[in-house]
Amino acid sequence: MLASIEALITAALYLATYLSFVRLLRHPRNWYLPTLPSFLATVGLAIITVAQVSLSSQGLDLPAMIVSAGFIAGLFSVIAAPAVVFPPGGPRPAAEFLAKHGEYAGLWMIPLAVVAGYAIPDAKLYGLLVAAMTIELTWFLRHRRTGERQSYLLGDQDLLVLKAQAKGDIERFAKQHGIPELDLSDDGVVWRGCGKKTLPCPFNLYTNRLGLNTAPCCRAHMKDLSYFVSSCLREMEAVHWLEGGSLLGAVRENGNLLAWEDDVDLSVMLDNRTTWDSLAKGLADRGRRDGYYVDPFENKGFIAISYDPPGRWPFCWERNRMRGEIRLDLVVYRNAVSHGLSVLERRIPKGAMPLTENGYFGVPREVVLPTSTVHFLGDDFACPNQPNAYLHILYGDFEEIELTFVDTAAAETRRLADAAETVLKT
Ligand SMILES: [Zn+2]
Numbered sequence: 001m002l003a004s005i006e007a008l009i010t011a012a013l014y015l016a017t018y019l020s021f022v023r024l025l026r027h028p029r030n031w032y033l034p035t036l037p038s039f040l041a042t043v044g045l046a047i048i049t050v051a052q053v054s055l056s057s058q059g060l061d062l063p064a065m066i067v068s069a070g071f072i073a074g075l076f077s078v079i080a081a082p083a084v085v086f087p088p089g090g091p092r093p094a095a096e097f098l099a100k101h102g103e104y105a106g107l108w109m110i111p112l113a114v115v116a117g118y119a120i121p122d123a124k125l126y127g128l129l130v131a132a133m134t135i136e137l138t139w140f141l142r143h144r145r146t147g148e149r150q151s152y153l154l155g156d157q158d159l160l161v162l163k164a165q166a167k168g169d170i171e172r173f174a175k176q177h178g179i180p181e182l183d184l185s186d187d188g189v190v191w192r193g194c195g196k197k198t199l200p201c202p203f204n205l206y207t208n209r210l211g212l213n214t215a216p217c218c219r220a221h222m223k224d225l226s227y228f229v230s231s232c233l234r235e236m237e238a239v240h241w242l243e244g245g246s247l248l249g250a251v252r253e254n255g256n257l258l259a260w261e262d263d264v265d266l267s268v269m270l271d272n273r274t275t276w277d278s279l280a281k282g283l284a285d286r287g288r289r290d291g292y293y294v295d296p297f298e299n300k301g302f303i304a305i306s307y308d309p310p311g312r313w314p315f316c317w318e319r320n321r322m323r324g325e326i327r328l329d330l331v332v333y334r335n336a337v338s339h340g341l342s343v344l345e346r347r348i349p350k351g352a353m354p355l356t357e358n359g360y361f362g363v364p365r366e367v368v369l370p371t372s373t374v375h376f377l378g379d380d381f382a383c384p385n386q387p388n389a390y391l392h393i394l395y396g397d398f399e400e401i402e403l404t405f406v407d408t409a410a411a412e413t414r415r416l417a418d419a420a421e422t423v424l425k426t
Contacts, residue, residue, distance in 0.1 A: 007127030010052050014131040017045040025083040025320035046072055053124045064125055067116045078105045082323040088208045088405040100178045102323050103143050106136030143199055149192040152216040161213050164417035193217025202324035207260040211410025214261050221307045221326045223377045226264050229305055229328050236282045239269040241371050242383045251387050255375040264328040301347035302331045344368050351394030363393055
């Protein structure tokens with residue numbers, strides 16, 4: 001009896017550690033190191049869990065301590081892999097391999113759990129192992145049963161880029177890089193698209209690492225997400241404008257997304273009417289109502305809004321295990337004065353936006369306000385007053401196509417494919 005209570009306590013402690021850990025993964029997913037409090041909370045819970053397994057009235061059980069700590073460290077490395085490879089960076093083969101199999105890689109720990117349980121027959125260790133493997137199995141099964149994927153035919157340009165990157169052999173390419181969304185039927189190349197109920201395509205990896213175009217499903221969802229956020233901001237009467245790559249698409253690509261776009265960028269002005277709290281709350285309420293996940297990062301001054309629906313607390317944090325994400329970054333600006341000039345200032349860098357006196361990043365106020373409108377994804381969106389000057393501040397000569405974040409070799413192939421397409425068109 002006592003043993004089963006001890007096992008239950010250990011299972012509950014593991015669950016708390018796991019939830020704290022998947023919550024912490026929101027930081028690397030957004031290209032940041034975890035904050036100290038979230039890091040300390042997770043480490044603290046992990047230490048308590050290991051202590052619960054290995055400490056008893058007889059003292060410390062060293063083998064149980066080593067096995068439980070090793071098991072948690074191994075499993076958490078698997079769980080973290082998709083978030084770790086989220087920010088663009090050099091090749092990280094081990095993490096990328098684990099991420100590619102992230103929907104079920106946790107289950108690979110089952111044999112280890114069996115061996116550990118066999119070697120150390122201890123109720124508390126069983127509690128830990130069973131809890132961990134049950135969570136992994138639930139994570140796997142939940143995505144097995146998710147909604148149908150809808151088929152999209154790839155457009156000419158998407159197909160041209162895909163063929164170029166695959167060096168003609170799409171089947172081998174899809175297998176080599178693990179692109180289960182690609183379906184090569186007799187009718188041609190079909191993309192089995194993501195939806196609200198499926199896991200999102202990990203298209204950021206496909207665009208950045210493999211130099212492909214954004215998947216057609218993800219493009220459609222980005223449009224939906226842009227309409228949602230801009231309508232919220234209009235409803236809240238918040239001054240806002242298209243930002244970064246999205247503004248570039250609107251201006252340079254005739255109102256379309258960049259072909260390899262991996263997120264949508266909007267910015268918003270904080271003032272007497274729109275405060276951080278009113279903005280975050282207004283968006284969270286509307287996100288809950290309409291089915292979008294809203295994640296505010298107050299100290300960085302941005303709110304990540306994603307296409308996937310908000311799950312139930314606390315399991316909503318498990319979304320940080322997803323390999324892909326369709327998201328919009330809403331960055332806040334505040335009025336400031338820098339070197340005697342009136343500027344709008346943000347906390348996180350963007351393109352080549354210059355530093356302000358306060359150590360943040362800013363643009364001259366009159367370049368942005370009063371906002372104007374530009375055609376984007378089939379509708380009118382608010383944009384900076386001088387969109388070209390704004391883009392010039394961010395990207396210099398923005399008419400020049402620059403494949404930021406795309407892997408060097410993939411970028412080169414893509415450039416050749418894009419050039420071939422231009423020749424075909426003319
Ligand atoms: Zn998709």
